[in-house]
Each structure stands twice: as structure tokens, then as C-alpha cells.
Amino acid sequence: MTYTITDITELIRHHLVLSVDNDAIADSNLAQLMSEIERMITSPHRDEPIYWTACENCGAWVSSELFGPEGAGECDDGGFRCTSCRFGEED
Numbered sequence: 001m002t003y004t005i006t007d008i009t010e011l012i013r014h015h016l017v018l019s020v021d022n023d024a025i026a027d028s029n030l031a032q033l034m035s036e037i038e039r040m041i042t043s044p045h046r047d048e049p050i051y052w053t054a055c056e057n058c059g060a061w062v063s064s065e066l067f068g069p070e071g072a073g074e075c076d077d078g079g080f081r082c083t084s085c086r087f088g089e090e091d
Contacts, residue, residue, distance in 0.1 A: 057085035 003011075016029035051064045056079045074080055 053080045055080060055082040055085055057081055060084075 012033065016033060017026040020026050052061050054061050060082045062082060
């Protein structure tokens with residue numbers, strides 16, 4: 001039998017949230033579930049912390065997952081410029 005995400009969500013809600021006596025236990029159940037699900041992520045960078053940074057020129061926000069392997073986009077002073085701002089000046 002195949003379950004949809006909605007079906008699974010309802011099962012989680014019933015078994016981990018509604019079936020317990022207080023919110024602290026429900027929160028603990030959900031935290032444990034999220035931890036287990038996080039271990040299933042297949043992203044190659046899952047062991048590295050993800051952070052967000054803003055472009056110093058235009059303010060666009062970029063996830064560290066999008067940085068190149070040699071730190072593409074990072075400036076010598078430790079700041080960051082997005083691709084549009086870095087290469088837009090060459091036009």
C-alpha cells in the first residue's frame with residue numbers, strides 16, 4: 001500500500017501529537033522524527049552547516065549550498081557578491 005504525504009502527515013499528527021497528554025511530549029516526538037528524517041537527506045553537503053549570506057552590492061540572499069567548491073563569490077575581505085554583481089561589471 002502506498003501512502004501520500006498527506007496520509008503520512010495525518011498519521012504523524014494522530015500518533016505523535018494528538019495521542020499524547022501534553023505539548024512537551026508532542027514537541028519531543030516531532031523533534032525526534034525530524035532528526036530521523038534529516039538523516040535521510042541525500043544532499044552531498046548534508047554534513048556541512050548551511051548558512052545564508054547577502055550580496056554586498058544588491059542585497060540578494062544566497063545559501064552556502066550554492067557557493068562553488070573553491071568559495072566562488074567570496075571576496076578577499078570575506079564578504080560576498082552574487083554572480084550578477086561580480087560579472088555584471090565586465091559588460
